[in-house]
Amino acid sequence: xxxxxxxxxASLKPSAVREILKSDAGKNxxxxxxxxxxxxxxxxxxxxxxxxxxxxxxxxxxxxYGISEGWAPLRETLxxxxxxxxxxxxxxxxxxxxSGAQQGIELTAKVLCNEGDTVVAEDPSFIGALNAFRxxxxxxxxxxxxxxxxxxxxxxxxxxxxxxxxxxxxxxxFQNPTGITASAARRAELYEVARKYNAIILEDDPYRETxxxxxxxxxxxxxxxxxxxVDCGSFSKVLSAGLRVGFVVAxxxxxxxxxxxxxxxxxxxxxLAQMIVDSFVNAGHIEAHIAKIRRIYGRKYxxxxxxxxxxxxxxxxxxxxxxxxxxxxxxxxxxxALAVTALAKERGVSVVPGLAFSVREGENVPFIRLNYSTPSxxxxxxGMAILGGVLSEYVAGLNE
Numbered sequence: 001x002x003x004x005x006x007x008x009x010a011s012l013k014p015s016a017v018r019e020i021l022k023s024d025a026g027k028n029x030x031x032x033x034x035x036x037x038x039x040x041x042x043x044x045x046x047x048x049x050x051x052x053x054x055x056x057x058x059x060x061x062x063x064x065y066g067i068s069e070g071w072a073p074l075r076e077t078l079x080x081x082x083x084x085x086x087x088x089x090x091x092x093x094x095x096x097x098x099s100g101a102q103q104g105i106e107l108t109a110k111v112l113c114n115e116g117d118t119v120v121a122e123d124p125s126f127i128g129a130l131n132a133f134r135x136x137x138x139x140x141x142x143x144x145x146x147x148x149x150x151x152x153x154x155x156x157x158x159x160x161x162x163x164x165x166x167x168x169x170x171x172x173x174f175q176n177p178t179g180i181t182a183s184a185a186r187r188a189e190l191y192e193v194a195r196k197y198n199a200i201i202l203e204d205d206p207y208r209e210t211x212x213x214x215x216x217x218x219x220x221x222x223x224x225x226x227x228x229x230v231d232c233g234s235f236s237k238v239l240s241a242g243l244r245v246g247f248v249v250a251x252x253x254x255x256x257x258x259x260x261x262x263x264x265x266x267x268x269x270x271x272l273a274q275m276i277v278d279s280f281v282n283a284g285h286i287e288a289h290i291a292k293i294r295r296i297y298g299r300k301y302x303x304x305x306x307x308x309x310x311x312x313x314x315x316x317x318x319x320x321x322x323x324x325x326x327x328x329x330x331x332x333x334x335x336x337a338l339a340v341t342a343l344a345k346e347r348g349v350s351v352v353p354g355l356a357f358s359v360r361e362g363e364n365v366p367f368i369r370l371n372y373s374t375p376s377x378x379x380x381x382x383g384m385a386i387l388g389g390v391l392s393e394y395v396a397g398l399n400e
């Protein structure tokens with residue numbers, strides 16, 4: 001049968017990252033292409049015990065429908081979390097529990113933007129968010145990044161030139177895919193530009209607790225004086241990606257509309273998962289667990305950085321993130337990242353080409369993204385040696 005897909009989805013492509021993961025499933029490759037938390041970071045014993053205790057003491061509550069805003073005890077826990085760890089004034093904001101930060105991103109776009117409106121995003125940016133915006137019939141405009149985050153002057157040009165630019169999407173802490181963190185001063189500049197043009201900022205903040213170097217930087221939401229910032233957080237990197245528990249913090253009027261949108265999507269987030277997250281946060285060892293995660297990622301990134309220093313040829317650069325899951329490798333001018341990706345795959349190393357994260361679909365982006373959280377230490381050391389050989393061979397060919 002010939003299917004006529006909707007205009008919104010007819011041209012929408014699957015996530016390049018997810019397709020790479022599917023094609024590599026079960027193979028003995030080095031998964032630098034992944035974006036998964038480290039397997040050793042999951043507190044599986046606690047989750048098992050918590051689930052058993054919840055199903056023993058409160059089975060009906062865990063297995064019954066819940067309210068769309070989220071399980072009340074967890075919402076109170078998360079409000080305290082946002083005040084103490086993110087500096088957000090919850091007396092002026094409200095919170096909804098969502099099925100992962102991805103849902104929070106999509107619902108925010110749905111309630112704030114009309115088809116044909118523009119979302120201004122960092123370029124490159126998280127492919128899941130870009131596809132969510134595209135699926136809503138939204139146009140995309142890109143803002144380049146420097147070592148200090150998104151360029152405020154470029155953001156101003158984008159907002160000034162497009163009256164339909166309604167939403168600014170930023171990942172200011174350990175940005176995906178680059179690993180860059182915007183300074184407090186840069187965040188304040190970006191906020192003021194959005195304020196000048198009456199745009200709303202969607203601050204995607206899933207990596208905050210993974211910091212393994214440097215000092216914490218205030219959230220943009222903590223600077224919000226007029227309800228202009230929507231903050232989207234997640235427990236995917238803190239506890240478990242599979243539980244799919246995230247949250248959105250915004251002005252009460254916005255949360256009310258996001259709640260209605262969620263009711264059209266999945267009614268409410270998994271009740272048992274919400275109760276497990278609440279148990280975990282309140283169990284008394286959250287700080288020790290976060291410290292463990294930070295040690296894991298700090299060690300893994302150090303191994304990757306050592307491998308780059310040892311094996312990468314001159315002309316290939318790599319960002320130095322202070323947390324998060326990713327680093328961004330720049331290739332020499334004129335390089336074809338797809339060719340590098342294919343050559344690396346032949347040698348047993350999976351990476352993601354930069355074009356997967358581009359706001360402008362189809363253009364050549366001479367970068368590749370590397371993930372250090374998923375592979376084992378041995379895989380990182382082996383993979384960087386292989387990738388260094390691939391890059392040296394490729395760069396030598398460019399110079400011939």
